[in-house]
Amino acid sequence: MSEIRPLRDAVAELIHDGDTVAMEGFTHLIPFAAAHEIIRQRITDLTLVRMTPDVIYDQLIGAGLVRKLVFSWGGNPGVGSLHRFRDAVENGWPRPLELDEHSHAGMANRYVAGASGLPFAVLRGYRGTDLGGRTSTVSTVTCPFTGEELAAVAAVNPDVTVIHAQQADRAGNVRFWGLTGVQKEAALAAKRVLVTVEEVVDAFEPRPGAVVLASWTVDAIAEVPGGAHPSYAAGYSVRDNAHYQAWDAVARDRDAFTAWLDRTFPAQREGAVPA
Amino acid sequence: MTDTLTEITRADVCVVAVAECFRGDGEIIGSPMGTIPTIGARLARATFEPDLVLSNGESLFFEGTHRLGAKPDEFAAVGWIPYRQVLDVLASGRRHVMMGPVQIDAHGNANISAIGDWAKPKRQVLGSRGGPGNTINHTTSYWIPKHSARVLTATVDMVSCIGYDRAAQVGTSARFHEVRRVVTNLGVLDFVSVDGAPATMRLASVHPGATVDEIVENTGFELVVPSDVPETRLPDEAELRLIREVIDPRGMRLREVPA
Numbered sequence: 001m002s003e004i005r006p007l008r009d010a011v012a013e014l015i016h017d018g019d020t021v022a023m024e025g026f027t028h029l030i031p032f033a034a035a036h037e038i039i040r041q042r043i044t045d046l047t048l049v050r051m052t053p054d055v056i057y058d059q060l061i062g063a064g065l066v067r068k069l070v071f072s073w074g075g076n077p078g079v080g081s082l083h084r085f086r087d088a089v090e091n092g093w094p095r096p097l098e099l100d101e102h103s104h105a106g107m108a109n110r111y112v113a114g115a116s117g118l119p120f121a122v123l124r125g126y127r128g129t130d131l132g133g134r135t136s137t138v139s140t141v142t143c144p145f146t147g148e149e150l151a152a153v154a155a156v157n158p159d160v161t162v163i164h165a166q167q168a169d170r171a172g173n174v175r176f177w178g179l180t181g182v183q184k185e186a187a188l189a190a191k192r193v194l195v196t197v198e199e200v201v202d203a204f205e206p207r208p209g210a211v212v213l214a215s216w217t218v219d220a221i222a223e224v225p226g227g228a229h230p231s232y233a234a235g236y237s238v239r240d241n242a243h244y245q246a247w248d249a250v251a252r253d254r255d256a257f258t259a260w261l262d263r264t265f266p267a268q269r270e271g272a273v274p275a
Numbered sequence: 276m277t278d279t280l281t282e283i284t285r286a287d288v289c290v291v292a293v294a295e296c297f298r299g300d301g302e303i304i305g306s307p308m309g310t311i312p313t314i315g316a317r318l319a320r321a322t323f324e325p326d327l328v329l330s331n332g333e334s335l336f337f338e339g340t341h342r343l344g345a346k347p348d349e350f351a352a353v354g355w356i357p358y359r360q361v362l363d364v365l366a367s368g369r370r371h372v373m374m375g376p377v378q379i380d381a382h383g384n385a386n387i388s389a390i391g392d393w394a395k396p397k398r399q400v401l402g403s404r405g406g407p408g409n410t411i412n413h414t415t416s417y418w419i420p421k422h423s424a425r426v427l428t429a430t431v432d433m434v435s436c437i438g439y440d441r442a443a444q445v446g447t448s449a450r451f452h453e454v455r456r457v458v459t460n461l462g463v464l465d466f467v468s469v470d471g472a473p474a475t476m477r478l479a480s481v482h483p484g485a486t487v488d489e490i491v492e493n494t495g496f497e498l499v500v501p502s503d504v505p506e507t508r509l510p511d512e513a514e515l516r517l518i519r520e521v522i523d524p525r526g527m528r529l530r531e532v533p534a
Contacts, residue, residue, distance in 0.1 A: 026358050027333065073404045081400075089389075089399040101388060103407040105362045124366065124448045125408030128441035130434040134393055148448060179334050179357050 002172035002193075002218035004200060007227075010220035011037040014192045019159040022049040022111075022190065023056060026181030027077075028234055031164040032056050033227035034196050039063050040265050049158055051107045051182060055230070055247050058082040061097060062257050063265075068098040070156070072107045076251075079244050083251040093254065100135050106153045110137070111182050113155035114189025126151035161190035164228045165213075166235060167204065168197045172215035175204050178234030184211050193218045196227040198236045283509055285460060286311065286528040288482045290518055291510045292458045294319035296373065296416045302326040303369040303413075304356075310531050312373040312418045314343060315458075317522050318514060330356050343523050362408070368451035371414040374406065378431040379417060381475040381496040383438030383454035383466060385410075386431040393433055406436035411445065414453040420531045422459035424495035427476075439466060439473040460532045461485040463507055467499055475499060480507040 015021060015038060023031050035056045038046075042065070048057055049070040054077055060066050062084030074085050088097035102110065109121035122141060127150070132138040137154040163183045165176035174195045176183065187193045195213070200223050204212075225236075230243035250260045293315025297305055305327045307316040313332070320327040321340040330336050331347060336354030356364075364370065376385035377400050387406050391397035409415055415436065419426050434441060442449035454474075457464040462481045466474035477499035481487055483506050491498060510518065518528070 071402055073402045074399075075401045086399045090396060101403055103403050104358075104405045105365075105408040108359065108362055123408065124411050127407075127411055127448050128434070128437035128445040129403070129407045130393075131403060131407060134433075149446075150448065181358055 002168075002174075002195075002215045002221050004168065004172065004221045004223065007033065007037050007196060007222035007224055008041075010194050010222050011041060011043070014194050014219055015043050015160050015162075017043055018045045019043075020047040020049060022156070022158040022161045022186045024050060024161065024163055024181055024183045024186040025228065025231070026052060027179045028232045028239065029164045029166075029176055029178070029183070029228050030054070030056055030231035031162045031196055031227060032229055032231065033224045034162045034164070034194060034222075035060055036264070038065065039261075040267065049156055051104060052077075053082065053085065055082070055244060058084040058247070058251055061085050061088050062094070062251065063261060064094040066097060067095075068100065070100040070102070070107075072102045072104045076244055076247060078241070079248050083248070084257060087254070100137055101131060102135070102138070102153065103131070106138070106151075107156075108182050108185070110153050110156040111185035111189050113153070114157040115185040118155060120152045120154050122150050122152055124150060126153070156189055158186065158190040160192045160194060161186045162194045162196075163187060164196045164224075164233065166198050166233050168195065168200050168221045168223075169204055170200065170202055172218065172221060173204070174213040174218055174221065175207070175210050177207055177210035180211050184213065187213055187217060194220050194222070196222045196224040198225050198227070198233050199223065283515065284529065284532075284534045285482060285484065286532040286534065287510050287515065287518055288507055289458060289460060289532050290315045290318060290523075290528060291514060292463050292480075292482070292507050293373065293418060294322070294324075294514075295463075295508075296456045296458065297324050297327055297371060300324060300327055300371050300414075302328060303371055304328045304330070304361075304364065306330070306361075306370060306372040308372070308374050309418055310343065310527050311420070314518060314523050314528055316373070317341065318517055321517050321521070322514060334358070340517065340521055342521065343527050344525070361405075365405075365408060365412050368413045370409070370412075371416065371455070372405070372409045373416045373418055374409070374436070375419065376417050376426065376436070378426060378428050379419070379457065380428060380431050380438065381498075382440040382473055383417075383457070383476065384431050384434045384441055385417065385436040385438070386433045387435045388433045390432055396432075403435040410436040410454070411442070411449050411452055413451050414455050416455045417457045419457060419459040422461040422490065422493050424493055427459075427493070428495040439468075439475070443473045461490050461493065464498070469499070477501070478504050480505045482507045483509065
């Protein structure tokens, strides 16, 4: 059963050094506030999983909290490169970043397998590419019915999945709508689930097309209006495009990034431990 | 309007060459990535390929012909294709994607992951994205805004998207594999099989103002060059009007291919 809690407490209890953490949400509902709380608490040596790492992971990588990235696309949407991600991969700054690179469909299917309690998923993509030689999470399997050789991708079961949703109700159920990605599968595949929400409502009004995560699939809910900024939450906020554009200059330069980190997380830089 | 042939830019020619890639596709999803591919796909649908299904790049299928950079609420939405559902439909082969490779070889194997040693690359780019699934499951074309031997290279550092030799090795799983064309700022390349060998790249046409020698010099592998290479066709008046007044009035195409 989920509990409604302050974000700081939920992050401190659910996310630990060395964890594999998936933060999902595509185009909107990207859980930036939770990521910032991770930076604030200096939770480190993380393996981060995400189909489309964007600015949210650039910040965590630049802050030196990430050991490994599992992904299929890394960029600043509509702007260009993720400079902190590239600096870590190309130059090892501020620490080396190990990569587990997959295709989009591979990532989605890895979550589906994880959520289904299966050890792997099957697809045709990857066959013929060099990806299999660069990761231990891609192999092949022979179809027992047709004899076709197919790609197998290992299930992903994050220690923690973090998502942002529009609403929770008082019973601790979560609901989100609009563009939905793989949040449901990522949540069901995880050992622990943290959801930040725009608001807690007494009860959900009917809404076609929404995805509901039942209370028993979620550990903690934190009410954080605007918790997806600079991405958005359909029905609550709009995307802050200028913020994404401005990030390019911040991330391009190590000093500018460090200054941003100091400015945004002053206690973090002094090594202060949150109470 | 005083459109004359002398005013046609290289970018206009590239747009039409991209549009031509989609000719004959019918009612499948066209997925152009990048500026000139997007203009070209919209031009194809506005003219000779009216059944092509296009999305606004986010989540809506739309009808009509819209300008580049139109906001989501400007599109006449006719369907809903969020990210996940693309994965559900592409395995049927009914999609034609146009991507931008950072490297591509003679067989059409393309790299969109990283330049240099994968373990410690000189340049990390965006990642494999949909490439491995796209290329094995449906038709792919490529757009290269700057034709150079660094992009069209003998060996790619990583195969993220499979070409004809890899598809042949994979066998029946690659049942819908097709790398149709590579459009660059200098010309159009397609693929031809010689004596049953896996197909390799052939010079199909040269854009007006470019030369065969220029293309051969700027290609890092041996192209099949027919004895008589045609010129890429020019846009007609109706196409020029659509490009300039409807789809790309702000001239974004000229940022990819300067006049």
